[in-house]
Amino acid sequence: MQRSKGMRALALVGALAILVTACSTTGTSGGGGGGASGDVGKGFAFESTQFTPVTEQEAMRQKILGAWKGAAIEYITDMEPVIIDRIIAEAKAGGTGQIGIIGLENGQFGSIVAGNYLNDLSKVVDRNKDKKINQDMLTLGKFGGSQQLYVPWMQATYFLVANKKALQYLPSGADVNALTYDQLIAWSKNITEKTGQKRFGWPLGNTGLIHRLLQGYWYPSYTGGLVTTYKSSEAATMWEKIKELWQYSNPQSTTYQNMQEPLQSEEVWVAMDHAARLINVLKAKPDDFIAVPAPAGPKGRYYMSVVVGLGIPKTSPNVSGAEALIDHLLKPETQIITLRENSFFPVVDVKLPDDLNKGLKLEADAVAKQSAAKDAKVVPLPVGLGSKGGDFNKAITDTFQRIVVKGESIQTVLGEQAKIVQQVMVDANAKCWGPDGTSSGPCQVK
Amino acid sequence: MRARTEELLPFALLLPAIVFLVLLIVIPMVQALFLAVQADSGELTTDYLNRMTVDTNFSDAWRNTLLLLVLIVPLQIVLALAMALLVHSRIRGHAWFLYVYAIPLAISDLAAGILWLAVFTERGYLNTVAQGVGAIDTPRVFLSFESFPSLLAAIVLAESWRATAIVMVILVAGLQLIPRDFFEAADLFGASRIRRTIHVVLPLLRPSLQSALIIRTIFAFQTFAVVLALAGRNMPVIAGEAYAWYANNRNPHVAAAYAILLLLFTMVATVLYLRVLGLREAEVKR
Numbered sequence: 001m002q003r004s005k006g007m008r009a010l011a012l013v014g015a016l017a018i019l020v021t022a023c024s025t026t027g028t029s030g031g032g033g034g035g036a037s038g039d040v041g042k043g044f045a046f047e048s049t050q051f052t053p054v055t056e057q058e059a060m061r062q063k064i065l066g067a068w069k070g071a072a073i074e075y076i077t078d079m080e081p082v083i084i085d086r087i088i089a090e091a092k093a094g095g096t097g098q099i100g101i102i103g104l105e106n107g108q109f110g111s112i113v114a115g116n117y118l119n120d121l122s123k124v125v126d127r128n129k130d131k132k133i134n135q136d137m138l139t140l141g142k143f144g145g146s147q148q149l150y151v152p153w154m155q156a157t158y159f160l161v162a163n164k165k166a167l168q169y170l171p172s173g174a175d176v177n178a179l180t181y182d183q184l185i186a187w188s189k190n191i192t193e194k195t196g197q198k199r200f201g202w203p204l205g206n207t208g209l210i211h212r213l214l215q216g217y218w219y220p221s222y223t224g225g226l227v228t229t230y231k232s233s234e235a236a237t238m239w240e241k242i243k244e245l246w247q248y249s250n251p252q253s254t255t256y257q258n259m260q261e262p263l264q265s266e267e268v269w270v271a272m273d274h275a276a277r278l279i280n281v282l283k284a285k286p287d288d289f290i291a292v293p294a295p296a297g298p299k300g301r302y303y304m305s306v307v308v309g310l311g312i313p314k315t316s317p318n319v320s321g322a323e324a325l326i327d328h329l330l331k332p333e334t335q336i337i338t339l340r341e342n343s344f345f346p347v348v349d350v351k352l353p354d355d356l357n358k359g360l361k362l363e364a365d366a367v368a369k370q371s372a373a374k375d376a377k378v379v380p381l382p383v384g385l386g387s388k389g390g391d392f393n394k395a396i397t398d399t400f401q402r403i404v405v406k407g408e409s410i411q412t413v414l415g416e417q418a419k420i421v422q423q424v425m426v427d428a429n430a431k432c433w434g435p436d437g438t439s440s441g442p443c444q445v446k
Numbered sequence: 447m448r449a450r451t452e453e454l455l456p457f458a459l460l461l462p463a464i465v466f467l468v469l470l471i472v473i474p475m476v477q478a479l480f481l482a483v484q485a486d487s488g489e490l491t492t493d494y495l496n497r498m499t500v501d502t503n504f505s506d507a508w509r510n511t512l513l514l515l516v517l518i519v520p521l522q523i524v525l526a527l528a529m530a531l532l533v534h535s536r537i538r539g540h541a542w543f544l545y546v547y548a549i550p551l552a553i554s555d556l557a558a559g560i561l562w563l564a565v566f567t568e569r570g571y572l573n574t575v576a577q578g579v580g581a582i583d584t585p586r587v588f589l590s591f592e593s594f595p596s597l598l599a600a601i602v603l604a605e606s607w608r609a610t611a612i613v614m615v616i617l618v619a620g621l622q623l624i625p626r627d628f629f630e631a632a633d634l635f636g637a638s639r640i641r642r643t644i645h646v647v648l649p650l651l652r653p654s655l656q657s658a659l660i661i662r663t664i665f666a667f668q669t670f671a672v673v674l675a676l677a678g679r680n681m682p683v684i685a686g687e688a689y690a691w692y693a694n695n696r697n698p699h700v701a702a703a704y705a706i707l708l709l710l711f712t713m714v715a716t717v718l719y720l721r722v723l724g725l726r727e728a729e730v731k732r
Binding site: 079080081111196197204205206207208250251252254255256257265266267387388389390391393394397398401402405 | 501502503563567568569584587589590591592674675676677678679680686690692693694695696697
């Protein structure tokens, strides 16, 4: 019957290596059926961490790839470690593999960039110049080198969603479109005092994105940095504030993987999360909710930009086919379909249509307001951590767990966790990024 | 010639199983061992074992895993025994019981966890029903890190629901192996149902109980998906930590260290059961 998934995952690596050695060099077609005529080349697998819900996968296959005339594509979604292991296994097996192209978040590229498993896509970017791909995102896709290791595909961000029932409890003088973290705390406190319910929520479940909220929102907004300021006095102040907000947070937060479900069931009234993890509730009840920019801290209104990029492994069975697919996915009309169907925003210069779904419109407005706010500052996902990205996320999630949930001393925890963070930076040889500025060697905790 | 074939036959029959075990169990096990103590550069190190033991979740994970083990295993054995005796009793509809009891077997453990989450969550079925009949005014939060007992109770309940059936199936099979003659003999001597169960059924069921205990204990060590669904980060368990280190933190070395530890403990438990409940030599000769 069941075996632990930890063991299973380990066994998987071995099993995959065997399978891949057995299959990859025999040149079987990876085709997802039909459509491919002689000159478009061999079919291939498109592996991605995005669009895991079945409806989104269907939209990808039927709509986003609807007008695609090239080689047969099998769109497969899987978890990051599985995709990365598969690419590494295919590379180690030699020859060409099954995976023709991958679609991962910026931060998920780390270990395959470090392992040099990807093609340079500079030519693809050149021939798509007229589409005006977002320049900052193109830079991110170079990982500090000269090669274009991924081409931006789509983007998302995190913002705040609130049930309209909560609006009456806003502290006086607060503008919901330009909140501060202090006002957010006062708001949540007010809700708890007036209704007796704890209605703020955190995505603290095992697959929740709490680490991103800390890395891209709380930390920079309070300290103006992340790694360099990890144990600064501003950081200590921030943790005090988070502890204060925690008193008014639903204690089931530790089970929330995404915030759209507790928002829809009304266990939670106010929450921040990734756009893709909020869209269902906004689409289901667009009249009951508002979507607004993230709050601002003493150092500004920091927000995190999530870029999903397309990369082509060196073992791709059909490089020109995969490059043609990038052309297709970057077409303005394809980008609009991607937004309509799966709620990811375009990375090319395109005007949003007027007839957007109400929920999407809410998100689009929140995103626009967030980036246009006068105190807005954008932060990328952690850069240059390679395979150590997970250790970094754990370090910061553990800090939250220990200080906020377990109630350990802020100074002690920051001191101990800062050492772990520093070790991660040294092990990954990661220079400072984003709000921390730049550094010559590994980023230093001060 | 013929004698030689007969000599070889047992080995030939064992061969597929041995190949299977070596390829899919022994080799990955040895690999996991090396993964836990070998750095990427190839030198031996205790870094990963250290990282595991100093981790903030390590002691909690151990405590929780053992706690679940002591709570769930005895409960399930008793429940399963009662269910097996009921199914075996040949009362009207006994086959129906078997099918109903076996339903959870068909459900994946994560699905079972999510199902129970829908029951216990703040806006879940339990609260809705309790509120509907007027037992409570406002929904109660059962799955909170603040109330460890109710969280634990929810997990024990969900795990028992999910995995008692497998124990029952083993015990039913064991019961069916007991020759009817023994029951008839007991009846003839005027033994009551209870005495018959204690003095005839339980001793003869020992081999099945042993297998059931071993399997159930191993599963309890590996308890993972139900806890993950119901408690999230609130209740770290060993198998869950191994998974988190592998999948979320991308550190297969520390994950392997957890896996090896799990392996050691399951082996100790198995040997213990084999010694305590094993058939003694005199009984085998019977």
